[in-house]
Amino acid sequence: MTQWRVIELEEHDAYINMAVDEAILENVRDGKASPTIRFYRWHPSAVSIGRFQSMQEEVRVGACRDLGVGYVRRITGGGAVYHDYDGELTYSIIGKEGLFSSGIHDSYRQICGYVVNGLKRIGIESQFVPINDVITNGKKISGNAQTRREGVLLQHGTILYKLDISRMFLLLNVSKEKVSDKMVKSVEERVTSVCALSAATFAELYASMFKSFTDGKEFSIGKLSQDEMHRAQELSKRYSSDEWNLSR
Amino acid sequence: MHGDAKLKVPGGKLVAVKVTYSRKIEGIQILGDFFIHPEESLAQIEECLVGMDSGASSDEIAKRIDSLARERGIQMIGITPEAIAQVMRMAIK
Numbered sequence: 001m002t003q004w005r006v007i008e009l010e011e012h013d014a015y016i017n018m019a020v021d022e023a024i025l026e027n028v029r030d031g032k033a034s035p036t037i038r039f040y041r042w043h044p045s046a047v048s049i050g051r052f053q054s055m056q057e058e059v060r061v062g063a064c065r066d067l068g069v070g071y072v073r074r075i076t077g078g079g080a081v082y083h084d085y086d087g088e089l090t091y092s093i094i095g096k097e098g099l100f101s102s103g104i105h106d107s108y109r110q111i112c113g114y115v116v117n118g119l120k121r122i123g124i125e126s127q128f129v130p131i132n133d134v135i136t137n138g139k140k141i142s143g144n145a146q147t148r149r150e151g152v153l154l155q156h157g158t159i160l161y162k163l164d165i166s167r168m169f170l171l172l173n174v175s176k177e178k179v180s181d182k183m184v185k186s187v188e189e190r191v192t193s194v195c196a197l198s199a200a201t202f203a204e205l206y207a208s209m210f211k212s213f214t215d216g217k218e219f220s221i222g223k224l225s226q227d228e229m230h231r232a233q234e235l236s237k238r239y240s241s242d243e244w245n246l247s248r
Numbered sequence: 249m250h251g252d253a254k255l256k257v258p259g260g261k262l263v264a265v266k267v268t269y270s271r272k273i274e275g276i277q278i279l280g281d282f283f284i285h286p287e288e289s290l291a292q293i294e295e296c297l298v299g300m301d302s303g304a305s306s307d308e309i310a311k312r313i314d315s316l317a318r319e320r321g322i323q324m325i326g327i328t329p330e331a332i333a334q335v336m337r338m339a340i341k
Binding site: 079104 | 277278281282283284
C-alpha cells in the first residue's frame with residue numbers, strides 16, 4: 001500500500017506556500033519524496049491568481065501593498081482567490097498520476113470528493129460540480145486547481161471558512177461602481193462558507209478535512225526535507241518577483 | 249491596431265484576448281481562468297497564431313490551434329480552440 005506523507009497545518013506567506021507545493025512536486029517526480037498531503041494557511045493573507053490571468057486586471061496591487069496583503073501567480077490555472085488568514089483552509093495533494101483516477105475530470109472528482117466528505121463530517125452536504133468547484137445549496141464553498149508535470153499531479157484548493165466580502169472587493173479588481181449592495185448580494189448568492197452553514201470551529205474543519213483526505217490511506221506525519229526547504233526558498237524568489245507575478 | 253475581447257465559454261471558463269494586428273496578427277495574449285496542460289503550451293498557442301492573416305475565419309483559427317494541440321498533446325479544460333477563435337474574431341474589428 002502506498003505510504004503517504006501528511007504535513008500538518010502550517011502558516012506561510014504566499015510565496016513560500018506556492019514554492020513549497022512546487023518543491024514537493026519536484027521531489028515526488030524525482031522519487032525523493034512520498035506522495036504528500038499538505039494543509040496550510042496564508043500569513044499574511046494574500047490574493048492568488050491563476051497561471052493565465054492578468055495580475056493588473058484581477059488584483060488591486062496597490063491596495064494589497066497598502067494593506068500588507070500578498071499577491072502571487074500560481075502555477076495552476078483557475079481564477080483569482082482571496083486567501084484570508086481567518087477565512088479559509090488550503091490543502092494540496094501531490095503524487096504520481098497513477099495514484100489518482102485517470103483523466104483530469106475524474107481526478108478532480110476524486111480529490112474534490114475528499115472535500116465533500118470532509119464537509120459532511122461537520123454536517124454540511126455538498127457536491128462536486130465540474131470543472132473544479134464544490135458547491136452547497138448552489139453556492140460555491142471550495143475552489144480547486146490542478147496541474148500535471150512529468151507524471152506528477154498537484155492539486156491545491158481552498159475551503160471557505162468565513163467570508164469577508166468587503167475586504168475581498170478591496171483587493172480584487174472590481175470597479176467601484178460594481179461594489180454596490182447589489183454586487184455584494186450577488187456574491188453572497190453565489191458563494192458560501194462553513195461559518196454560514198455550521199457552528200464548526202476552524203480546528204474542527206481542519207480535523208474533518210485531515211480525516212477525510214487520509215481516510216483509507218497508509219500515512220505518517222512528516223515534515224519537509226532539508227532539500228525541499230532549500231528548494232522552496234529558491235523557488236520563492238521567483239514567486240515573489242514582478243517578472244513572474246506581472247508576466248501577464 | 250489593438251483589439252481586445254472576452255467571452256465566457258458555455259459550461260467552461262472565461263477567455264480573453266488582447267491582439268495587435270495589421271494585415272497580419274502581430275501579437276496576441278490569451279488570458280483567463282481556464283486550464284491548459286502543460287501550462288507552457290499557452291505560449292505555443294499564442295506563437296502559432298502570430299503571422300496569420302488578420303482576416304482569417306474562426307474556422308481557420310480554430311483549426312490551427314486544434315492542429316497544434318493534437319501534435320503536442322495539449323489538453324484544454326474550460327476552453328476550446330473554437331472559443332479562442334471566436335473571441336479573436338470579436339477582438340479584431
